[in-house]
Structure formats: C-alpha cells, structure tokens
Amino acid sequence: MKGLSDQEFVVLGIIMDGATHGYEICQSELNHIWHIPISQTYALLKRLEQGKMVTFRLARQGHRPQKKVYALTDEGRRTFLAWVGQPAEKIRDIRTEFLSKLFLIRKLRLDMGGSLIAAQIKICKERKKRINGNATAGTGTFEDMVSLYRHTMIDATIRWLERCLVYEREG
Amino acid sequence: MKGLSDQEFVVLGIIMDGATHGYEICQSELNHIWHIPISQTYALLKRLEQGKMVTFRLARQGHRPQKKVYALTDEGRRTFLAWVGQPAEKIRDIRTEFLSKLFLIRKLRLDMGGSLIAAQIKICKERKKRINGNATAGTGTFEDMVSLYRHTMIDATIRWLERCLVYEREG
DNA sequence: TTATCTATATTCTATTATAGAATATTATAC
DNA sequence: GTATAATATTCTATAATAGAATATAGATAA
Known part of the structure; x- marks a missing residue:
C-alpha cells in the first residue's frame, strides 16, 4: 500500500472509535463535517482490507442482511496514529483534514x-x-x-x- | 450533455479568451489559481467536443506535432455566458469557481x-x-x-x- | 559531435472520487 | 395490508487526477 488517502485514514479512525461496518461508519458525526458518500466508504474499506489495514469477518445477525465486521490490524492502528497528529500541509485542507483529525483526537481521547x-x-x-x-x-x-x-x-x-x-x- | 462541470466552463472561457488548443489552455494564468492537470484538460476538451460546445480542426504547423485548433460553438458561447455571471452556491467553491469567473469576466471585459x-x-x-x-x-x-x-x-x-x-x- | 535538456503537443493507462441505482430484509406507521 | 423508513451492501457509470508514453525540434553543455 503506497500511502493512504485522508479519507482512508478517517475510516480507520472511525473504526478505532468503535464502528464495526460500512453502514455504521457512514453514520459517524464526522459525516456532517466531511461527507464521504456511502459507495465511497465501501470502496475505501475494500482498499484498506487489501492493504491489510483492517480485517473483517462476516456476521449474520437475526434476520437482517449480514454485515462485514471490521477491526484494525496493528499496522492499521500504527498508521492511523502517525497520521492523526500531523497538521494539514495545505490551508485548503483545514476544513476536511484538520477538523477530522481534531474530531478523532477528541473522540479517542x-x-x-x-x-x-x-x-x-x-x-x-x-x-x-x-x-x-x-x-x-x-x-x-x-x-x-x-x-x-x-x-x-x-x-x-x-x-x-x-x-x-x-x-x-x-x- | 447533462450539465457541464465548472472545469469544463473554465475551459470554454479560456478558449473564448483566445486559446486555441489543449497545451495553450494549460498555460493560462488561471492555472495559478485553479490548477487543472494537463491530462484532465484534454479529457475536458474531448467531452466538450462530444457535447458540441466546441469544434476543432487539425492543424499541421511547420514540423511541430500537429494540434487540434478548437473554437466555441454558438451553444458553447451561450452556455459559458450563462454560467459566468452566476455566483458560487457553496462557500468552499469561492476560491475556484468564483475566482475563475471573476478572472474570466475581467479578461473578456x-x-x-x-x-x-x-x-x-x-x-x-x-x-x-x-x-x-x-x-x-x-x-x-x-x-x-x-x-x-x-x-x-x-x-x-x-x-x-x-x-x-x-x-x-x-x- | 553527441548527448541531454527544454519546450511544444497529445494520448494512454491506472487509480481515486462520486453519484445513483439495484438488491435484500425487517420494523413501523398509516 | 400497504407504504416507507431503516438496515446493510454491491454494482455500474462517470469524473478527477497522477503519471507515463509518444513525437518533434531547438538549445545547450560536455
């Protein structure tokens, strides 16, 4: 994996905060600040899985459609923590990148x-x-x-x- | 054509200002404000041509590689003028959309x-x-x-x- | 002289981002 | 009992971006 996009880091952070699957990730409060479309979220999860940043197992629950339950790998956790502490290089990314980092830092204490x-x-x-x-x-x-x-x-x-x-x- | 992107409108405007082909469009001063990558510019020209906003003829000049000389169609001109006078709806587009419009309005007097x-x-x-x-x-x-x-x-x-x-x- | 670099000019491929529809199941509101 | 909202994911198409590939010719430096 060559280097994750900010959106991918954000997904890692939301999983670290307790979200377990795509649909739940889309419901994070962070979506009000930086909206990531549903289909994009699933595409990001697929890439993160291919890059071994997350793993998943399938869960069949009651009679609801089954979901993919994701968890961070050690590398995923390390990669996220290295990213979240760094300021945005471009001013135009303050609204998305910086605010996302601040949100996740506070959420994860x-x-x-x-x-x-x-x-x-x-x-x-x-x-x-x-x-x-x-x-x-x-x-x-x-x-x-x-x-x-x-x-x-x-x-x-x-x-x-x-x-x-x-x-x-x-x- | 369902509705052009702001980048496509910008390309129309730069052609209206006198640019005749892809490479020249990329050299517009506007590129310092809103950078459109070269490959993207050519993709935009292709779509604009398919949407009948521009036409082109091939020009062989000296021994340089031949170029596609573009011109606006009537519809292209009308479409551009309708766009350039409208303010940006989203504040985050001020830097790109609004500044491009202001630049083109001044350039085209x-x-x-x-x-x-x-x-x-x-x-x-x-x-x-x-x-x-x-x-x-x-x-x-x-x-x-x-x-x-x-x-x-x-x-x-x-x-x-x-x-x-x-x-x-x-x- | 010969190799490299810059400028001109376009195309191609691959990846990433986004919109929107399609699919499937269950609970709830009317 | 029917509609629709909520849950959960996949698929297709299009748009944006990066980067390499192709081609020609003049300028420059070894």
Whole structure:
C-alpha cells in the first residue's frame, strides 16, 4: 500500500472509535463535517482490507442482511496514529483534514489536540510569510484580489486556530 | 450533455479568451489559481467536443506535432455566458469557481464583475444567517469549534468580497 | 559531435472520487 | 395490508487526477 488517502485514514479512525461496518461508519458525526458518500466508504474499506489495514469477518445477525465486521490490524492502528497528529500541509485542507483529525483526537481521547493545533498554527504562519504581495497596497488588479483573498483567509484561519487552542487548554 | 462541470466552463472561457488548443489552455494564468492537470484538460476538451460546445480542426504547423485548433460553438458561447455571471452556491467553491469567473469576466471585459461580486455577497450573507449556533458563547466543544470556524470564514469572505466590490467600482 | 535538456503537443493507462441505482430484509406507521 | 423508513451492501457509470508514453525540434553543455 503506497500511502493512504485522508479519507482512508478517517475510516480507520472511525473504526478505532468503535464502528464495526460500512453502514455504521457512514453514520459517524464526522459525516456532517466531511461527507464521504456511502459507495465511497465501501470502496475505501475494500482498499484498506487489501492493504491489510483492517480485517473483517462476516456476521449474520437475526434476520437482517449480514454485515462485514471490521477491526484494525496493528499496522492499521500504527498508521492511523502517525497520521492523526500531523497538521494539514495545505490551508485548503483545514476544513476536511484538520477538523477530522481534531474530531478523532477528541473522540479517542488521545491527548494530542493541543500539539496538533499548535503545529497547524505554525504551518499557517509559515505559509503566510511565503505569500508574496501586500494585502493592503493593491490598485485593484485581479492579482491584488487573489493576494488579498489569501491573506484574509489565512489570517482568519490563524485567529480561529488560536481560539481553538484556548478552548483546548481550558476545557 | 447533462450539465457541464465548472472545469469544463473554465475551459470554454479560456478558449473564448483566445486559446486555441489543449497545451495553450494549460498555460493560462488561471492555472495559478485553479490548477487543472494537463491530462484532465484534454479529457475536458474531448467531452466538450462530444457535447458540441466546441469544434476543432487539425492543424499541421511547420514540423511541430500537429494540434487540434478548437473554437466555441454558438451553444458553447451561450452556455459559458450563462454560467459566468452566476455566483458560487457553496462557500468552499469561492476560491475556484468564483475566482475563475471573476478572472474570466475581467479578461473578456464582460462588464459583469460588479453584479457577480454583489450576488456573491448576497449568497454569503444568506448562508451566514442559516448557520446555527453562536460564534462567541461556546464552551469549547468540538461543535463550538466547527461553528466558530464557519462564522470566521464566512465573515472573512464577506469582508474580502466587499473590498473587491470597491476595487471593481473604482478601477 | 553527441548527448541531454527544454519546450511544444497529445494520448494512454491506472487509480481515486462520486453519484445513483439495484438488491435484500425487517420494523413501523398509516 | 400497504407504504416507507431503516438496515446493510454491491454494482455500474462517470469524473478527477497522477503519471507515463509518444513525437518533434531547438538549445545547450560536455
């Protein structure tokens, strides 16, 4: 397995949190933040199984349609834990990748929330430095608008992350 | 053709701006804002041709490899113009869809920039009203963080759009 | 001179993401 | 008793993306 997609990591995390099969994974609260379509979830489970990140056994229960009961392998668990503590490299992935990680860290009581948020702030501040152009001195060209957009969004993101860090340390 | 993707509309716009073939489309400045991979661009052109939005003729030039010289059909032109004036419905598409539209409107001198920005502000304000929860009174739950994220991002977006509107009206 | 690199220009294959329909069973609401 | 909601998975088709393969020619460096 060459490296999992963020969606695959998320599925590992939801299983680690107690979900046992595809349908249940789709009902995770995380779906409200990052919606993964049902058919996609099943495709991800298939790939995770092929990559030996999860195993399953078939369970016939009452007269309901039988389900595949999944469990993480040791490698699956290790792989997930290595992923969940790392900040998102791309700002545009904050909403999906970072929020998913924060959700799973809290759900699994992993005690990495503060360090994740701090690391994400660091990434954002580094990115901010690398954005060229000035956020205020534009003359109204399209490039000015794009530059201003990036500055505005990254500043808002940093402010939000700093607020999250306070929440995390207080609560 | 059931309805084009935003990427397909963007390709129509770049052709309308004077690009004539796949390789040239990939070199549009728009690629710095919304990168469409080369192979994807060719796939889009193929679909646009099947949907009769563009036509092409083969051109053999000097000793360079021959290229497909594309032109918009009347339907392609009409379809593009109907798309480019409409604001993005989803806030997360501002960076790609809205910025592409603004870029193309300015490039093509379409005189719709002001109304597009105003319409986008309206969409954002309506979305803001529909977001439930309060942006300040949280107790630090994950839901509070998500709610605060949405408020923060949408406020920043509106502020940026209003600045763009000033730019647009002044310049 | 000869090998490599860059630029032009497109196609192909493989993988991943998403939408939507199809299948099957049981409980519940009307 | 019929409809539909909930449970549970599979299948097909399409769309998006990465990356390699193909082809030509000029520029550059050993």
